Amino acid sequence: MKKFLRKIFYKATQELYEQITLLEKQLDKLKEELEELKKPDIVVDLIDDSDISSTPKSVRINYYVWEDWQQFCEYNEDYSKKQLVSMALKEFMEKHQ
Numbered sequence: 545m546k547k548f549l550r551k552i553f554y555k556a557t558q559e560l561y562e563q564i565t566l567l568e569k570q571l572d573k574l575k576e577e578l579e580e581l582k583k584p585d586i587v588v589d590l591i592d593d594s595d596i597s598s599t600p601k602s603v604r605i606n607y608y609v610w611e612d613w614q615q616f617c618e619y620n621e622d623y624s625k626k627q628l629v630s631m632a633l634k635e636f637m638e639k640h641q
Contacts, residue, residue: 588627598626
């Protein structure tokens with residue numbers, strides 16, 4: 545009788561472990577999908593300037609704004625910093641004209 549109960553307990557424990565492992569994988573996948581949904585929809589609407597050589601620009605920026613900007617750029621690595629800063633300036637100018 546003890547052997548029978550041990551077998552049942554072992555099998556139940558093994559099944560629970562497999563279900564927990566499956567749930568953990570599904571949870572990880574859902575977390576990744578949620579992170580993708582949290583990303584803002586950025587539309588880069590700029591005149592193509594690829595035929596013009598870029599020149600570096602220098603501006604002074606608030607330290608904390610710059611730190612936030614760096615994190616923002618890392619989070620939105622699908623876009624170049626040139627694209628992001630260009631769109632940010634363009635949207636600001638359009639909003640305040």
